[in-house]
Amino acid sequence: MGSLLKKRGWIIGFILAAILFPFVSQNEYFLHILTLAFIWMIAVYGLNLLAGYTGYLSLAHAGFFAIGAYTLGLLTVKAGLNYWIALVLACFLTSAIGAVVGLVALRTREHFFAIYTLCVGYIIYLVIDKWDSLTGGVRGLIGIPAPTSVGPISFQTPLSQYYLILFFLLFTVLVMYRIIHSLTGRTFIAIRNSEDLAQTIGISTMKNKLLVFVISTFFAGLAGALYASFIRFIGPDIGYITIIFDLLTYLLVGGIGTLAGPIVGTFLIVTVSQSLQFLQDYRMLIFGPLLTLLIIFYPRGIVGAYHDWRMKSLAKKKQQLNRKQTYVHTQSTETEKKIKEG
Amino acid sequence: MLIETKKLTKTFGGLVAVNEVDFTIEKGKINAIIGPNGAGKSTFFNLLSGSYSPTSGRIFYKGKDITKLPPNKIARLGVARTFQTTNLFEQSTVLDNVIVGHRLRTESNLLDAVLRTKRFKREEEKCRDKAMEVLDFVGLTHVRDQLAVSITQEEKKRVAFALALATDPEIVFLDEPTAGINPGETEGLADLMEKMVEQQITVCLIEHKMKMIMALADKIMVLNYGEKIAEGTAEEIMNNQAVIEAYLGGDASA
Amino acid sequence: MDILTQQLFNGLTIGSVYSLVALGLTLVYGILHIPNFAHGALYMLGAYITLTLMLLWGVHYWIAMAVSVLVVGLLGVIMDRLVFHPLRNAPPIHDKIAAIGILLFLEAFAQLIWGADYRTMETPYGQVIDLFGMTATMQRVLINIGAIVVMILLFLFLKKTYIGSTIIAMAQNREGAHLVGINTNKVAMLTFMISGGLAAIAASLSAPINLVFPGMGHLVILKAFVIIILGGMGSVPGAILGGYILGFTESLGATYLSNDYKDIIAFLMLVVILSIKPKGLFSREGF
Numbered sequence: 044m045g046s047l048l049k050k051r052g053w054i055i056g057f058i059l060a061a062i063l064f065p066f067v068s069q070n071e072y073f074l075h076i077l078t079l080a081f082i083w084m085i086a087v088y089g090l091n092l093l094a095g096y097t098g099y100l101s102l103a104h105a106g107f108f109a110i111g112a113y114t115l116g117l118l119t120v121k122a123g124l125n126y127w128i129a130l131v132l133a134c135f136l137t138s139a140i141g142a143v144v145g146l147v148a149l150r151t152r153e154h155f156f157a158i159y160t161l162c163v164g165y166i167i168y169l170v171i172d173k174w175d176s177l178t179g180g181v182r183g184l185i186g187i188p189a190p191t192s193v194g195p196i197s198f199q200t201p202l203s204q205y206y207l208i209l210f211f212l213l214f215t216v217l218v219m220y221r222i223i224h225s226l227t228g229r230t231f232i233a234i235r236n237s238e239d240l241a242q243t244i245g246i247s248t249m250k251n252k253l254l255v256f257v258i259s260t261f262f263a264g265l266a267g268a269l270y271a272s273f274i275r276f277i278g279p280d281i282g283y284i285t286i287i288f289d290l291l292t293y294l295l296v297g298g299i300g301t302l303a304g305p306i307v308g309t310f311l312i313v314t315v316s317q318s319l320q321f322l323q324d325y326r327m328l329i330f331g332p333l334l335t336l337l338i339i340f341y342p343r344g345i346v347g348a349y350h351d352w353r354m355k356s357l358a359k360k361k362q363q364l365n366r367k368q369t370y371v372h373t374q375s376t377e378t379e380k381k382i383k384e385g
Numbered sequence: 386m387l388i389e390t391k392k393l394t395k396t397f398g399g400l401v402a403v404n405e406v407d408f409t410i411e412k413g414k415i416n417a418i419i420g421p422n423g424a425g426k427s428t429f430f431n432l433l434s435g436s437y438s439p440t441s442g443r444i445f446y447k448g449k450d451i452t453k454l455p456p457n458k459i460a461r462l463g464v465a466r467t468f469q470t471t472n473l474f475e476q477s478t479v480l481d482n483v484i485v486g487h488r489l490r491t492e493s494n495l496l497d498a499v500l501r502t503k504r505f506k507r508e509e510e511k512c513r514d515k516a517m518e519v520l521d522f523v524g525l526t527h528v529r530d531q532l533a534v535s536i537t538q539e540e541k542k543r544v545a546f547a548l549a550l551a552t553d554p555e556i557v558f559l560d561e562p563t564a565g566i567n568p569g570e571t572e573g574l575a576d577l578m579e580k581m582v583e584q585q586i587t588v589c590l591i592e593h594k595m596k597m598i599m600a601l602a603d604k605i606m607v608l609n610y611g612e613k614i615a616e617g618t619a620e621e622i623m624n625n626q627a628v629i630e631a632y633l634g635g636d637a638s639a
Numbered sequence: 640m641d642i643l644t645q646q647l648f649n650g651l652t653i654g655s656v657y658s659l660v661a662l663g664l665t666l667v668y669g670i671l672h673i674p675n676f677a678h679g680a681l682y683m684l685g686a687y688i689t690l691t692l693m694l695l696w697g698v699h700y701w702i703a704m705a706v707s708v709l710v711v712g713l714l715g716v717i718m719d720r721l722v723f724h725p726l727r728n729a730p731p732i733h734d735k736i737a738a739i740g741i742l743l744f745l746e747a748f749a750q751l752i753w754g755a756d757y758r759t760m761e762t763p764y765g766q767v768i769d770l771f772g773m774t775a776t777m778q779r780v781l782i783n784i785g786a787i788v789v790m791i792l793l794f795l796f797l798k799k800t801y802i803g804s805t806i807i808a809m810a811q812n813r814e815g816a817h818l819v820g821i822n823t824n825k826v827a828m829l830t831f832m833i834s835g836g837l838a839a840i841a842a843s844l845s846a847p848i849n850l851v852f853p854g855m856g857h858l859v860i861l862k863a864f865v866i867i868i869l870g871g872m873g874s875v876p877g878a879i880l881g882g883y884i885l886g887f888t889e890s891l892g893a894t895y896l897s898n899d900y901k902d903i904i905a906f907l908m909l910v911v912i913l914s915i916k917p918k919g920l921f922s923r924e925g926f
């Protein structure tokens with residue numbers, strides 16, 4: 044039980060820090076950066092469930108992010124729809140397109156899947172870029188409204204947007220936590236581990252992979268829609284490959300296939316690159332090699348490295364206890380629930 | 386008769402890996418398939434478990450035609466298997482590796498997981514209990530909480546058994562369960578197989594260790610170049626001229 | 640009719656470039672099963688190195704290209720040693736991410752050194768000539784001839800030399816090659832060398848008719864992936880054939896369908912192919 048508290052500890056700590064931050068600093072610029080980071084985190088969580096827990100590296104997710112953003116933008120700007128209805132539609136349209144793409148893409152594996160989704164992402168980008176009459180092409184889409192008020196709560200100020208997007212992030216984390224710590228999550232992990240084995244223990248791999256893909260694109264769409272209403276302007280660039288590379292960097296640095304990874308990685312990279320503003324265009328000079336080094340030496344990122352270290356020191360303790368001929372059973376129940384997020 | 390194949394054939398391009406094999410597996414017995422490397426034994430297993438679809442021929446399970454069923458459906462009918470190479474999730478504990486094995490006997494879905502429904506809680510419990518039970522059965526309770534990466538080769542084999550057993554099978558196919566394991570441990574695994582049969586679980590295994598097979602198996606089939614060249618009890622196989630020539634190279638003690 | 644021949648010639652030219660890039664990609668894939676996303680960056684660097692040598696030191700086009708081939712080839716080898724070699728037994732997702740990391744680095748590097756501007760490469764072969772009644776620049780003719788010469792040389796190397804045949808052997812069976820005493824590490828390095836060299840040749844040949852900029856490898860590499868899936872991952876003739884097929888399709892598509900959407904053709908082609916055959920057109924029959 045103690046470990047359960049410990050594990051939830053970081054989540055509670057993060058929530059508290061995030062809620063309290065605006066009370067500590069009134070700096071609008073920081074608030075803006077953090078809000079943006081929260082949006083990326085939502086998208087990275089979507090990617091993590093697919094790439095980290097199920098083993099399918101999708102390179103189309105920048106495209107799905109853009110679909111979410113453009114759907115919200117077009118529905119509010121051109122169709123004049125209510126913001127919240129548009130938000131819901133944006134998420135569902137993105138996952139519907141995700142379902143169609145997934146149905147075909149998921150029949151391919153490994154490299155073919157990566158290349159296939161890379162091409163799908165590129166097609167989405169090109170369509171947005173070239174379909175001038177609908178999307179405004181390279182000129183982009185301007186004048187996207189901020190979220191409309193819900194009852195007495197209005198979302199016009201940066202602070203209220205901060206909390207709104209934090210709310211969506213926490214919703215995302217909750218959903219992810221519950222999925223991963225369930226039989227459904229175990230099913231996904233079994234597929235990542237070995238698809239052949241998963242099938243022979245009675246798992247319908249296609250059905251489950253499609254489910255993951257749809258959830259994953261849902262969150263990409265949600266992030267995109269939130270981005271559109273936060274920045275209020277979108278261009279085809281948000282669907283370009285560089286965005287998926289950014290998302291991957293966040294995920295890899297934090298720890299792919301870990302629950303805390305998306306938050307840790309995104310927060311770190313976004314804040315570091317903000318403080319290295321002068322590097323903006325050249326940030327990949329650092330992040331590129333970082334990505335490569337991480338995958339060689341710490342394939343599960345910061346969070347994974349931390350868990351390995353914890354496991355090792357636990358094992359060491361256990362050995363010492365063993366040597367003293369002490370009853371060690373208490374330790375083992377503690378490790379019991381430790382693994383899945385690790 | 387639990388499983389029956391009729392003229393089961395699988396070709397890869399020009400290569401005939403399994404050639405018109407008729408085979409029956411008796412309920413509650415230990416059945417064995419032997420044959421030199423590349424004889425088509427693993428391919429035969431892959432056909433039975435649905436991992437490969439046969440080029441021609443049929444497979445019946447309890448009289449029902451399962452030739453065209455996908456592997457996950459076959460597993461649900463009560464057919465489990467292990468692979469020649471065990472692939473466990475090394476960063477997980479042994480227990481966590483096995484829990485998912487009972488997933489196929491549960492109904493809870495994504496919504497149950499997100500909303501933490503009663504059914505979710507009940508089934509999580511059920512799968513955990515099942516995993517404990519089979520780990521106890523294969524004698525691994527003591528390493529339950531260790532990471533899969535840290536246990537011995539023999540223990541890994543046992544985990545693979547446990548995972549198969551967690552699916553509540555009526556028959557398990559074991560592909561070279563004792564490969565890469567020392568003689569003492571091999572005996573332990575043989576005992577385990579006998580224990581499975583006592584629990585009404587039919588066993589069918591591929592094996593290289595002749596001595597063990599001859600002592601253990603109730604019924605043996607010999608494959609060579611994809612073809613069945615003999616079938617029968619240990620004694621019949623040992624005295625079969627075709628087998629001695631093709632497989633044992635004239636030396637029955639090999 | 641006139642437009643058609645012109646477009647066919649265009650297709651041939653584009654196809655030559657695609658084939659060369661795809662060849663490098665398919666060789667590496669065939670031997671090491673790495674989908675080298677960084678290959679596009681090698682292509683881009685190849686163009687920049689040739690361009691820089693010509694502009695800064697007035698080096699002759701062909702010599703500049705030769706240096707570029709060497710440098711990029713070596714870069715390929717370094718990539719193999721530093722990154723792909725340590726990852727040889729890692730899960731397949733790792734190679735891809737590592738390759739993406741290299742790609743990002745090399746692009747940022749190019750931008751740092753050469754800036755983000757689009758540049759043109761002057762060629763000594765800019766004159767317009769008359770070719771069977773149609774006009775073309777000498778450079779375009781050179782692209783076609785150059786590509787064919789390189790392909791023939793590569794073919795001879797793979798088929799007629801001992802080292803070349805070890806590459807083929809390893810592509811067919813890695814473990815087997817190791818068993819018969821082939822130094823698989825050396826073969827891997829050699830393959831990366833050739834692969835980088837091919838990218839540099841393709842880039843240097845085509846740069847005068849295109850533009851040189853840090854992102855110039857993106858589309859080309861994506862299309863090269865389409866080509867090797869079209870032609871069979873790891874297949875040398877497949878890469879050549881696939882390259883020309885895509886070249887023709889695109890140049891005809893640009894004329895008769897839509898110039899705006901011509902880049903989509905390749906990706907739609909791939910999406911259709913993989914939808915029907917999830918393991919590529921020429922996958923060996925598994926199960």
Ligand SMILES: Nc1ncnc2c1ncn2[C@@H]1O[C@H](COP(=O)(O)OP(=O)(O)O)[C@@H](O)[C@H]1O
Nearest residue numbers: 397402421422423424425426427428429924925
């Ligand atoms: N997926 C496959 N594709 C092509 N050939 C295969 C495949 N699986 C097995 N084979 C071939 O089928 C033959 C039988 O293999 P296998 O069933 O593994 O033999 P065994 O298990 O008896 O050693 C071998 O020649 C092998 O190379």
Ligand SMILES: [Mg+2]
Nearest residue numbers: 426427428469
């Ligand atoms: Mg075998």
